[in-house]
Amino acid sequence: QKEVEQDPGPLSVPEGAIVSLNCTYSNSAFQYFMWYRQYSRKGPELLMYTYSSGNKEDGRFTAQVDKSSKYISLFIRDSQPSDSATYLCAMRDGQNFVFGPGTRLSVLP
Amino acid sequence: GAVVSQHPSWVICKSGTSVKIECRSLDFQATTMFWYRQFPKQSLMLMATSNEGSKATYEQGVEKDKFLINHASLTLSTLTVTSAHPEDSSFYICSARIPSASSYNEQFFGPGTRLTVL
Numbered sequence: 001q002k003e004v005e006q007d008p009g010p011l012s013v014p015e016g017a018i019v020s021l022n023c024t025y026s027n028s029a030f031q032y033f034m035w036y037r038q039y040s041r042k043g044p045e046l047l048m049y050t051y052s053s054g055n056k057e058d059g060r061f062t063a064q065v066d067k068s069s070k071y072i073s074l075f076i077r078d079s080q081p082s083d084s085a086t087y088l089c090a091m092r093d094g095q096n097f098v099f100g101p102g103t104r105l106s107v108l109p
Numbered sequence: 110g111a112v113v114s115q116h117p118s119w120v121i122c123k124s125g126t127s128v129k130i131e132c133r134s135l136d137f138q139a140t141t142m143f144w145y146r147q148f149p150k151q152s153l154m155l156m157a158t159s160n161e162g163s164k165a166t167y168e169q170g171v172e173k174d175k176f177l178i179n180h181a182s183l184t185l186s187t188l189t190v191t192s193a194h195p196e197d198s199s200f201y202i203c204s205a206r207i208p209s210a211s212s213y214n215e216q217f218f219g220p221g222t223r224l225t226v227l
Contacts, residue, residue, distance in 0.1 A: 036218075043113075043202050043218035044153070088152060097143075097216065101152040 003027055006089055006100035015109050019076040023089035023100045026070065030091040030098075033065050035074045038086045038102070047087075048074065079107045111137050113205050115219035122193055123227055130188045130222045132203030138183035139205035143216065144176075147200045159186045193226045200224075 006023045013019055021035075032051055036044035048063040050056045050072075056063045062075040072091075076083055084107050089100040112135040122128050132142055140161050145153040157167045157178050165178035175197075177189040186205075190197055200223050204216040 034215075041200070041221065041223065043115075043204075043221045045218065046215060049215065097155075099153045104150070 004089065004091065004098050004100040007103055008101055010104040010106060012106045012108060013079055015079060015081060015107055017079050017107070019074075019079050019083070019105060019107075021074040021076075021087050021089075021103050021105070023072050023091075024070055025072075025091060025098075027091075027093060027096075027098075028067070028070065029093035032092045033063070033072050034090040034092075035061075035063055036088040036090060036099075038088060040085075044088055079105075081107050081109050083107050111135075111205070111207055111215075111217040113139075113203065113217045113219040115201075115203055115222050117222060118220060119223040119225075121225045121227065124194055125192055127189055127191045128193055128224060130190075130201055130203075130224075132186045132188070132205070132219055134184045134205040134217075137205070137207055139186075139207065140183060141206045142180060142186040143204045143206070144178060144186075144188050145202045145204070147202060147221075149200075153202065156188075190224065193224070195226045198224055198226045 004025045034049040035047045038044040050063045050065045053065050053067040060077045064073040086102040086104050088102045114133045116131045142159040144156045156171045157165045159165045159178045159180040161180045167173045180186040202221040204218045
């Protein structure tokens with residue numbers, strides 16, 4: 001079992017849809033959870049980070065962490081074509097930083 | 110926000126030559142930088158962790174004699190791909206971590222360097 005699993009997609013949705021991106025993990029020591037967005041041929045950029053369990057909202061983005069289920073989610077409301085990118089979850093415990101494989105999202109106008 | 114730059118953004122070289130990629134933190138000092146490679150449609154694969162003033166720590170399976178890393182200052186780390194071969198063609202991305210009192214240490218990524226070896 002991989003340490004972090006993520007549905008690779010691709011995921012295609014119409015503009016305005018609510019998008020749900022998810023990751024599961026096996027290491028219960030992870031405490032910091034991040035979501036990165038990576039456009040084609042660019043480096044990843046940090047979107048959201050959350051410490052431990054709970055929700056965090058930033059504009060159209062909501063990050064959710066359920067440590068009891070070892071499951072994290074990123075919700076995108078009112079999705080836009082400019083949201084089309086690969087979304088990577090990442091998590092860390094101490095010094096160990098692990099990325100998920102990424103989900104490719106296409107938002108169709 | 111913290112900015113990390115990479116140079117060059119893309120490079121094409123002949124098989125057998127060496128290529129150096131620079132990673133700079135522009136507005137902060139980074140005691141730790143990371144080097145990743147990414148194949149098309151795949152996730153980031155950590156190659157090595159670079160600590161200023163000391164030897165890099167390489168991930169299992171990464172040849173340290175082939176991928177030379179130097180972190181000579183708090184704002185610059187370099188990755189040299191020695192005797193490059195076509196299978197080394199990839200997207201190389203560096204990141205830098207801001208040391209802070211908080212235990213959350215965010216990584217800021219560079220824009221990446223696309224290496225094509227002919």
